Amino acid sequence: MFKALLILTLLTSLSFSKMFQSVPPQDAKLLQKGKTKLYCPNCGMNLVKFYKTSHALKENTNTLQYCSLHCLVDANQHTDLIKAKVVDAKTLKFINAHDAYYVIGSKKAGTMSMNSKYAFLSKEDALKFQKANGGKIYNFHQAVDIAYRDLAKDNKMINKKRKMASKKGAMIFDKMCKTANRPAFHSYAAAKEYVLHSGSCAKLKDRQAQAIAIYLVKKSVPNLSNAIKVPSDAKCQICGMFVSKYPKWAAKITTKENKTYFFDGNRDMFKFYLNSKENLDKILVTDYYNIIAIPAEKAWYVIGSNVYGPMGNELVSFSSKADAMSFKKDHFATEVLNFKSVTPAIIEKL
């Protein structure tokens, strides 16, 4: 039994270095100091695991080491990056970023970015890498420009990822840690240090610790909102159809007198809302992409798309404007509206 465990641990340490960005711990040079020196100050990721894309920047007296160009740029948007250092992906030594040749867009995985960026001191190494893995060669200045350009797109992806990780982290925290008090942190690195070394959690993998860190940093407990619950006999106030048959389109209005009305689409909901003389309290609509209940006042509505609801033309609702815009593009819609700008005239025209 002990032997099997030994083999297992051996295997884990072997497979640890299999990720392209990772290096054996003894080869990684950490320029940071302090308890959290193993983690990227921007995102909390393990610097040994993402060593080949590491960057460092000296700020006054202390040096901060980032896991990727993305994190460096993200954390220092108004700072001059001219003194930044970067790890040579070939020799694994820190070099001046200014002298490096960046291979961008190769088929090797990137760190914190969908566009991978690896730096080399010698042009030959960069060319060799480019020949094997594709991509284009840039200098540091151009690489920073590209990282800036990618920032919005990458952050969107990272935020979505963090949202999922946060849910997962909540689950792991619940199962593997002492959950009596949920400490709050401001940085991912500090949270991760707590998870891995304070002794209040069972032994975890880096990936799992990262998820918990994201959960602990997030100010509010993740909101696992659900779809609108529709009773099976509820009928639409306007058209009289059964609402529970169309959970994707359900909308709900609650009045101050605690009466609830259900609708089988946002159009019928608006028809009711715009003509209602009752004391309305809460209005919920359904997010098209995620099928969850969202407050109608904060939702975005898309009209004129090629997606039809149970009653034909619909106002398709989204929780974020970005989602609404991309839906508009995908489904040849005409307009994105917020709650206030939906008028009786628009509803009539649909």
Add this chain to the structure above:
Amino acid sequence: MPNKLFLNFLFLLLYKHRVKHLSIFFISTLIVFILSSVLLLSHALQEDIKQTLKSQPEFTIQKMRGGRSVDVPLFWADGFESIEGVVDVEPRVYGEYFYEPNEHHFTIVGIDFFELAHSKKLKKIISDIDIKKFLSKPNMIIGQGVKAFLDRYHFFDYYVFRPPDRSKIEVNIYDYFPKESSLVSNDMIIMDIDLARQILGVDEDEATDFALYSPNELEADNIKIKLILQHFDTRIIQKSDIQKAYDKLFNYKGGIFLILYMIVLLTFMMILYQRYSMIQSSDKKEIGILRALGWSIKDVIVLKIGESFIVAIFAFLLGFILAFIYVFFLNAPLLGAIFYGYSNLPTDIVLNKSVDFSAVFLLFLFYILPFMAAVLIPAWRSSVIDPLEAMR
């Protein structure tokens, strides 16, 4: 219209001629039995698979090289996550582990126990175990088929896997799957995803495939297009494709039975026609007496059809009840094997009781109508016998 006295007489007559009806009764019971057990079985299996499919991901994405599927790099997930409408991307690790001496294999499924489990069945299994304890050392949960197989080789508590790197990994048997989920989990082994990676030889930054979850199927086609545009070397399997494939398979197997049934039914109709066309002298005398008592031809036809109708109804009910018992209580021996098809490890299935009543009604119609059609002419022929001649 037949009144109480008429019905009384009908049953008395049936009882008197029971030997004559017995053979027909048995044959029709048998036919109904076979056909309804096929119907019940295929429906129950289809329901089971439908339930399983419901919790399946909307898309499964594999990486292809030269028509074969290879492991997908984990960083692809970033791109998939950025597609609107995709709420979860789950890298999965699974594969077949061959048990050398016997050419059998287990299906190893690696599970990230902290992933938000989408499969209700898995969720149920996972909710029962203590994850902290489960992950503290190499543990696995095995299906009933694997259990039976390992028991035979006296691996009661653990099994030693030999991964491709020639090492040995001893894994404890932590629990078993419930029998109800045997159709899917019979040859399955569930373990931690990283342990599965080692045993199957999957790199740490790779996975067997990706499961994509998107709650709104209206958006599925759009997502599919975006997926196709992201990588050219992928195979994208949509949930509806799997559904179609299963439906096709069951309809095909059920269709063969339907054709067989038609042939049997035609033969049966011929036998019926023959059987009821033979009018014995005692029958003739009986009809003659009835006619002499003042029964009209119509009355006699109603009597004759009533007789065979009652036989048919009772045969149908008995056949159906027997089929129900055969399928749901005895688990359809012999017949089941045709539907489960070739299986790597012998399957022992407990079917969920579900009956498709529209199909049963259809069967009833398709059975009763030919039956009645076959006896109509003989009944008419016997009822038009001249009473004088019959009693002579």
